[in-house]
Amino acid sequence: MPKESVMTLIKGAKVLTPKGVVEGNVLIEENKIAAVGDVADKSDVVIDGRKKAVIPGLFNTHTHAAMVLFRSYADDMVLHEWLEKKIWPLEAKLDSEAVYWGTKLACIEMLKSGTIFFNDMYFFPPAIAKAAEECGIRACVSAAFFDFFNPDLLEENLKKALKDLKEIEKYNVLRAIGPHAVYTVSLDGLRRAAEIAEEMDLFVHFHLAETEKEVVDFKKQHGKPITKALDEIGFLSSRLIAAHSVWLEDAEIELLGKRGVTVSHCPASNMKLCVGKAIKFEEMKKAGVNFTIGTDGAASNNNLDMLEEMKFAALLQKFHYSDPTLMKAEEVFEAATVNAARAFGLKSGVIDEGYLADLVLIDLKKPYLQPEHNLVANLIYAASSGCVDTVIVDGRIVVENGYFMGDETQEIEIIEKTAKIALDLTN
């Protein structure tokens, strides 16, 4: 008999659709949502959705996944000491194997907390891509580079980045070029990155205006704001995912909006590393900037939990600008789902016919999700990762009963491997 396409039915759930919460079924055909609501049971796989909510999977738009290896290794320190004495010496010892296993640990952590996509920037991109593909999570993997304002180093590192991009082409991931930031990459390096992105159809992953020092130093040296200089070299486009984007003037934000840039807000990292300010969400909304959320790396967070990050985003915004009406639950949820999907050109982040089957089943029997006055507010303000029961990425079940691939076997292997690697790195 010819193989028909695989049909999966989630039965009797509370489905978070663009029209609100609908009680009913979700039918998945191969990797897409075929129907939502009162749809018939004609499927190969049936998932019991009773007492569960079905929500779009979450997108983590800025992280350094393998930094989970350094989780809680050094905290509560001033930035330069933390980097110079703790993080950089360990990073110098990293190899491809360490990044591969670290990324795998990160992937299962993300999947198990409802994240179905991550935008990564770290050393050894092929190891990242391999880990992501094997874990069945969507990813955009950057070939990151620095030039430290040295033209020779730029040539050398661009060559390496192109080699990495070539190598990750074989994996099922999106690709980006990742010029690190204006304080580590020359304007020439940034211009070249933008050109390569255009030629090779890549995303651009970049740290923008994270600290006041970065912004003040740049303006002193160049006589203009960072974003204006970036625009002059053609760096601003809808390919760009600009992490942090905290210390921006309103005119810069308008420019980001005009050029279709996506920002990735990292509230927990911003708070822990004391960047001194909350992202200007209202101005970004007004300017039409595509607003998304990321966890940053686990050395400065210290987890990759988007359910937690969404609460930090909303509360930081309200607190910093003294207005409880800012960044409403629905806006945070959109940032973590449909806005991010749009940034990466994926028809995901929404539960509706024709969208990718990137879905999370939430166990509503957790006391913290009761009563059920408002599902989205419960997700943003009350949920924690323990409520994630099932995760479906691209139509494939990757988390079942709260476990990666359905039981502890693979999780334990990954944990034991990374524990050993982390121990070796710190000894």
Add this chain to the structure above:
Amino acid sequence: MPKESVMTLIKGAKVLTPKGVVEGNVLIEENKIAAVGDVADKSDVVIDGRKKAVIPGLFNTHTHAAMVLFRSYADDMVLHEWLEKKIWPLEAKLDSEAVYWGTKLACIEMLKSGTIFFNDMYFFPPAIAKAAEECGIRACVSAAFFDFFNPDLLEENLKKALKDLKEIEKYNVLRAIGPHAVYTVSLDGLRRAAEIAEEMDLFVHFHLAETEKEVVDFKKQHGKPITKALDEIGFLSSRLIAAHSVWLEDAEIELLGKRGVTVSHCPASNMKLCVGKAIKFEEMKKAGVNFTIGTDGAASNNNLDMLEEMKFAALLQKFHYSDPTLMKAEEVFEAATVNAARAFGLKSGVIDEGYLADLVLIDLKKPYLQPEHNLVANLIYAASSGCVDTVIVDGRIVVENGYFMGDETQEIEIIEKTAKIALDLTN
């Protein structure tokens, strides 16, 4: 045979002791820790501690537990609208039954996230006390009152408070009198509360300096800071648990320290309700104020998860005062354990011989708790409630395998009851 005392042994765990993490066993005799380390197996009950950490149970020192009924009912609103249009109309409909079931839901939420004690202030104190006792969680229950500056109302409400205090005497809970705040209770009412506390040996549960408005209004009316006025009427003592305590001058903080007052810091609520400032932790440390942490009610949080709250405490402090070295992980953990135990006169919050057996077993196989560079930092910055495997309160196992009383049966009954009550309240 004569009944011997019940012995419970936790075997082969990583035990967080005052001397650091010790690999070994914890022997519990009745309700106390009998020994820690290389102790022999001579017990009635054996708990497998492998790949688990044993930590002291957490204390939530300020909440309104039954407000879980209003969780996510109304968010992202300005304070007075939120109170007047949403919260107060629902509270007016509350009865003893609603508070009883709401508190039960809160109790299982707290236990399942590692909290073994809560300090509560809400309507129908006997219902709160009954719910807490039945759930096997430690609690301090306040007889709360307002007088709205009306002497007749003061007499009436004090009488009611005394009746409530009498009624909750039969339950296994600590008791407090709860004059609400200076903007709802007259100085005469506060003085009377302090006298009653002294006579009846009660704690005093109170909201102090939560908003700038409260502080400015008081000073305008009385010509002195709140804390000075409170000291003049004998209100400040080691019986007092002062929630929030955000808008205090340094001299007031010194006074709190001198009088042995405990503060309960509620960072998530402070952020969500936009109080405009972070508590002055460094000044409080210097002044010797007993510093603890609370979640506040679930209408302004929206959960009662101390693992999450501890992260908010540390990150808010660092961010607001732009110093990553402030409120270190160990300090947050002490605030949520031993400091709070001290406030309520309980020999708890520490794992050592002779202390109360108030313990939580943490599942270290959660990806977000790996690798294990630093257990305390992982608990503060990376943990979420899903890692809570077993909870022992006063020597009794109340959460097992992550479930209240070991399985879903009781949880589901409580969830269904509260769901119905919450629905009725909002219809």
